[in-house]
Amino acid sequence: MVRRLAExxxxxxxxxxxxxxxxxxxxxxxxxxxxxxVERVFYSSDDDEVKCIIEYEGKSIGYIQYYELDEETKKEYGYESGRIFGTDQFIGEVDYWNRGIGTLLITSMTEFLFDRMNADKVVMDPQVWNERAIKCYEKCGFNKVKLLPKHELHEGELRDCWLIECR
Structure with a gap:
């Protein structure tokens, strides 16, 4: 289950x-x-992300957010038009890794964005070295579209990311 982030x-x-x-x-x-x-980053009201908690079997185990891409990001990614949504997520309870929950989460969130939010595409930009996440996303119907060189600062280094999309 996914529910809205609460105080x-x-x-x-x-x-x-x-x-x-x-x-x-x-x-x-x-x-x-x-x-x-956490209060500064996740609870500020000046952003457009819909922030949520992932629950599994009654326990809060992770975080997901979704948002419609702004025009600047669409251009950066090479999109000209359409309702394009992005997501970011993690399972914070390590004991729940490698149990298929990520696949269930991404599949259900993608269905929600297409069915309820009328998305034309859903995109993500995982770092290229994060093979476990990329394998999960590909299993859920995402395809690599474009390499984004030096796209995200991670542990003091600008890392390459894949732009992946699901239609």
Missing amino acids: KDKHLLAKWLSTPEVLEFYEGRDNSFDVEK
């Missing part, structure tokens, strides 16, 4: 985003979060 979730986000295993793949191990940083 009570800030301590969970701080816990997950101070776990080295999670930070290795999301934000970077040199970019740990405390509650104050």
